[in-house]
Amino acid sequence: MKAVAIGIDAGSTTCKGVAINSNAEIIASLVQPVEPLIEVQAQRCIAELRQRCGAGNNVPVAATGYGRKRVGADRAITEITCHARGAFHHTGKAGVLIDVGGQDTKVIHVGSRGEVVDFAMNDKCAAGTGRFLEVIVQRLGVSLEDVAKRVEGTDRIVKVSSTCTVFAESEVVSLLAQGEPLDGILRGLHTALANRIGALAGRLKPDVDLIMSGGVALNSAMVKALGTTLGRTPRVVPQPQLVGALGAALLVSFVSEVPSPSSTPVPM
Secondary structure, three states: OOOOEEEEEEOOOEEEEEEEOOOOOEEEEEEEEOOOOHHHHHHHHHHHHHHHHOOOOOOOEEEEOOOHHHOOOOEEOOHHHHHHHHHHHHHOOOEEEEEEOOOOEEEEEEOOOOOEEEEEEEOOOHHHOHHHHHHHHHHOOOOHHHHHHHHHOOOOOOOOOOOOHHHHHHHHHHHHHOOOOHHHHHHHHHHHHHHHHHHHOOOOOOOOOEEEEOHHHHOHHHHHHHHHHHOOOOEEOOOHHHHHHHHHHHHHHHOOOOOOOOOOOOOO
């Protein structure tokens, strides 16, 4: 079955793309580290998706994410709207989406039609985003693939009190020098990030469906840390990195008129 739409999510750390068919199924996808010339990379990604699924130039393209206006797509759609629509495609019902990205963290209240009811967003500091973990874990010399195993293998939580990524990096180096265990520090970092996200999501209602997307959702230790902070573990949607791109493709394909957010983001 051929593609009917392509969605590109030009984020701050990765560029994601999907092609969907008339059944709203992803038939081709890609995830790449973002390049400085996002407009060039995005066009290359679009061409690759077209080639992989036999799509002609008439297949519409929608872009979302940090660099959406530089992609040159048929439509540029806000990431809040696209993430809500992509998540709703997986759940089919209202709920709260937590999306932890490289540059920002979003908590989105999704309505019963996939519309944005309300949202809060941290986009002022890396300490509340996936970049917080990435920077410090790399500084500690631990691969991202090993992080979850090491965190889940220890009961010790070494508190990391700094609320700035730069200062936190210095703090964990000092903690290591004081003889604190590396695994305990890693768990402390996850707890610190979960607490910041929890503060952003403080208005959550206890009876709503709680889901999670974004690259950080692939880290099972982070999902569990959030569950501890929020009192219930969020359900990770399939292919969590592709939710924004999927939402963009759905919107440009089916021309779903989803209401735009009426509120302004609440800084963390």
